[in-house]
Amino acid sequence: MSVPAGAEVRVEGVAKRFSGVDALRDVSLRVDAGEAVAITGRSGSGKSTLLALIGGLEQPDSGRVLIDGRAIWRQAGVARARRELVGFVFQRHLLLEALSARANVEVPLIGASERRAQRRRRALELLEEVGLSDRAEHLPSELSGGERQRVAVARALANQPRLLLADEPTGALDSYTSERVLDLLFGLRDQHGTTMIVVSYDAAVGARADRTVTLLDGALAATDTPSAVGG
Amino acid sequence: MLSIIATNLLRRPTRTIFTAAGIAVGIATIVALLSFTQGLRETAAGLAHLGGSGLGVFQSNVSDPTASILPESLVAQLARQPYVARATPLVLLVEGVKREPSAVTFGADPRGFFAQSLVIVAGTRPASPETEALVGDRLAAQLHLAPGEALAVSGHTYRVAGLYHSGILFEDSGAVLSLAQTRLLAARPGEETNVVVDLAPRAHARAAATAIERDFPGTQVISDPQQALRAGANGTLISKAILVIVAMALIVGAIGVANTMAMSILERQSELGLLSTVGWSSRRVATLVMGEGIAVSVLGAIAGLLFGVIGADLLVRALGVSAYVSPAVTAWGLGRGLLVGVAIGVLGGAYPAWRVTHMQPLKVLAGT
Numbered sequence: 272m273s274v275p276a277g278a279e280v281r282v283e284g285v286a287k288r289f290s291g292v293d294a295l296r297d298v299s300l301r302v303d304a305g306e307a308v309a310i311t312g313r314s315g316s317g318k319s320t321l322l323a324l325i326g327g328l329e330q331p332d333s334g335r336v337l338i339d340g341r342a343i344w345r346q347a348g349v350a351r352a353r354r355e356l357v358g359f360v361f362q363r364h365l366l367l368e369a370l371s372a373r374a375n376v377e378v379p380l381i382g383a384s385e386r387r388a389q390r391r392r393r394a395l396e397l398l399e400e401v402g403l404s405d406r407a408e409h410l411p412s413e414l415s416g417g418e419r420q421r422v423a424v425a426r427a428l429a430n431q432p433r434l435l436l437a438d439e440p441t442g443a444l445d446s447y448t449s450e451r452v453l454d455l456l457f458g459l460r461d462q463h464g465t466t467m468i469v470v471s472y473d474a475a476v477g478a479r480a481d482r483t484v485t486l487l488d489g490a491l492a493a494t495d496t497p498s499a500v501g502g
Numbered sequence: 503m504l505s506i507i508a509t510n511l512l513r514r515p516t517r518t519i520f521t522a523a524g525i526a527v528g529i530a531t532i533v534a535l536l537s538f539t540q541g542l543r544e545t546a547a548g549l550a551h552l553g554g555s556g557l558g559v560f561q562s563n564v565s566d567p568t569a570s571i572l573p574e575s576l577v578a579q580l581a582r583q584p585y586v587a588r589a590t591p592l593v594l595l596v597e598g599v600k601r602e603p604s605a606v607t608f609g610a611d612p613r614g615f616f617a618q619s620l621v622i623v624a625g626t627r628p629a630s631p632e633t634e635a636l637v638g639d640r641l642a643a644q645l646h647l648a649p650g651e652a653l654a655v656s657g658h659t660y661r662v663a664g665l666y667h668s669g670i671l672f673e674d675s676g677a678v679l680s681l682a683q684t685r686l687l688a689a690r691p692g693e694e695t696n697v698v699v700d701l702a703p704r705a706h707a708r709a710a711a712t713a714i715e716r717d718f719p720g721t722q723v724i725s726d727p728q729q730a731l732r733a734g735a736n737g738t739l740i741s742k743a744i745l746v747i748v749a750m751a752l753i754v755g756a757i758g759v760a761n762t763m764a765m766s767i768l769e770r771q772s773e774l775g776l777l778s779t780v781g782w783s784s785r786r787v788a789t790l791v792m793g794e795g796i797a798v799s800v801l802g803a804i805a806g807l808l809f810g811v812i813g814a815d816l817l818v819r820a821l822g823v824s825a826y827v828s829p830a831v832t833a834w835g836l837g838r839g840l841l842v843g844v845a846i847g848v849l850g851g852a853y854p855a856w857r858v859t860h861m862q863p864l865k866v867l868a869g870t
Binding site for chain 1: 505513784
């Protein structure tokens, strides 16, 4: 399986309000192609909102998000942009409970140009890549927490994204399983050059990322490299 | 997409079954009534061509053709018209046979073409019209009657001289007495229910009907089944009742589907939000929801078609009209039932599908 190289992300002065409360205030950020950036901050600091704006799940009230120089949020094309450019991994694995692991990985490919046999082959390749080829036909309820999250990672990679967005991907896992999932995510980044933005409280994520961005009350507070964080 | 729709319906089988069952009841009612109406139409065809006649003359503006009253003198007047070959009077007596209330007793002139056209399949024609009757083969089968046995009509007992077959359900499910006896039983001296007319060669039924209604005010002519249905208020009422029931089935079914689908999308907000995050367009997610609504409705409709076919038979039995209405299930009747089912799915799925397009993926994924 070959995944295209990562996308460059530019966030330019974005702001977002929910119910009269500023979730983000004039945030600007640049993430280079292939870079892995960790976003940290206290609860309610705007981390997930920033990730949603970058991934086109929410539209900024002001400012813009550019991926490879193109605005992601264009009403008519945002779903297509998500399908073609972005892969999401969430804290809750959010697998479709009625579908097998393989069928879950296939979901993003439904409606794309691939035929069913191609979708199936791609899903099986991805499950093999995340070490779950022997669990392909199992339902999510038959998998452990770590296995489910690995299925979610495989699903996020199904459309060969150039930008992988992960929101607390290890938040619901024990430390051993967290390490394995992070190994997987960063290993894939190293292997394919995918740009990766990870929202996490987990210090281990910051330590592995190229850069850590800290948000405070909806604004950018600091940017650090791992050596600066550690030292 | 189809496999996801099927999976989603199967994951909550009880809900799917109950929703489909509700739709099935509505569709079954529609199909049963349509079959009943079609049967009524075929019976009406018999009413229009009693005794193999070209047309029947009835009193106009009656609630039902069998309630018609015409003067005895009309027969001779009609017989003189150039477009009429033969005319013979009939007196129709309903509910005269207590053992089979839906059977109609025909009072007919034994020498008229109505009585003469009956094919005797057992026994003989009555030798004594005042004391003997002919019984249709269908009624005879229902009452287990044979020639020589007795038939009670409106409190009088007649000997069954013979059994006849005409090929017209309405006639074969009844009995034939003499005109005089039937007038006596119906207390209608000098009157008849209708006059059946055999048209002259080259006479056109529609032109003859127009001429009769013009020349004999107060009469209406029934020359085809549609006219027979329209002639009576009952047929019109049934047609209108079906329309009302179809509309009610649509509304109730659509509300049921909408409720089920709305509950379903509330429970599955995260799932549907997730589909947005992986690049499904709003239209595609809405199509999924709509597809589930249509699928459950079609399931219900198919079950409804089956129940409807069975229910049509039960309906005519329950109404006590099995002797002269045989439910007729047609492809078009079934097709209409299926169409209503699909329409229920589309209407019921529309609102939940619209709601899905207005979901905010982030809020949904956050579980808020």
